[in-house]
Amino acid sequence: MNALPSNPADENHAALLGRLGSRSVVFVGLMGAGKTAIGRKVAAMLALPFIDSDQEIESVSRMTVPELFERYGETEFRALEQRVILRVLENGPQVLSTGGGAFMNAHTREAIAGHGVSVWLKAELDLLMERVSKKQNRPLLKSADPRAVLERLMDERYPVYATSDITVPTRDDRKEVIAAEVVDALCRHFGIDETVPTDEVRS
Numbered sequence: 001m002n003a004l005p006s007n008p009a010d011e012n013h014a015a016l017l018g019r020l021g022s023r024s025v026v027f028v029g030l031m032g033a034g035k036t037a038i039g040r041k042v043a044a045m046l047a048l049p050f051i052d053s054d055q056e057i058e059s060v061s062r063m064t065v066p067e068l069f070e071r072y073g074e075t076e077f078r079a080l081e082q083r084v085i086l087r088v089l090e091n092g093p094q095v096l097s098t099g100g101g102a103f104m105n106a107h108t109r110e111a112i113a114g115h116g117v118s119v120w121l122k123a124e125l126d127l128l129m130e131r132v133s134k135k136q137n138r139p140l141l142k143s144a145d146p147r148a149v150l151e152r153l154m155d156e157r158y159p160v161y162a163t164s165d166i167t168v169p170t171r172d173d174r175k176e177v178i179a180a181e182v183v184d185a186l187c188r189h190f191g192i193d194e195t196v197p198t199d200e201v202r203s
Helices: 009-018 035-046 053-061 065-089 108-117 125-132 146-161 175-189
Strands: 024-028 050-052 096-097 115-123 166-169
Touching: 009 024, 009 035, 009 175, 024 065, 024 108, 035 050, 035 175, 050 053, 050 108, 053 065, 065 108, 065 175, 096 125, 108 115, 115 146, 125 146, 166 175
Parallel strands: 024 096, 024 115, 050 096, 115 166
Antiparallel strands: none
16 A cells, blocks of 8 residues: 655654754744734744744733833843743744744843744834734833834844844744744754655645
8 A cells, every 4th residue: 555645744744853952943023013913923834832032021021011111111021021032942842933022132132042943023114003003002002103112122133133053034924924933944944954845746
């Protein structure tokens, strides 16, 4: 009895998991880039656990991120964020989405480099504006001119995000499409051939 042809995508995913070992896939990028939504899809594709660092912070502190900002200020929040991310990174392999400012912390970047592969979801300003304007829970955007704030954050943060292991442009497309592009980029990063040879499908 002939064996069914193997699925090259599954083989690539298995190879990718082998290369990852105990490391985490860590999403970085600005608010609204889709780190949580795309992260969940990638985790499902690779059958890995998914963690959102903001949710972890909220469960540890029993306060929402906006409440933490209001009560303790950004500096204290970043210190807590760093501790939570460092703890989470010890439990790989997994997919981890981080808050927009997390990667700006040198200690956090160092920990991510040591325990993970960083993926920057790079988004254009108009896309970010369209997405964040739908949500009122963005402490850094409590301003008369949120667009100007976002532009300033892009100027400050994009050069740092650009030091990530992998950059994947994100846009207004289906989450599945972007997630598949992230997995392809991870395969390329590890030297795994993600293309399907055409003669393999023919009998």
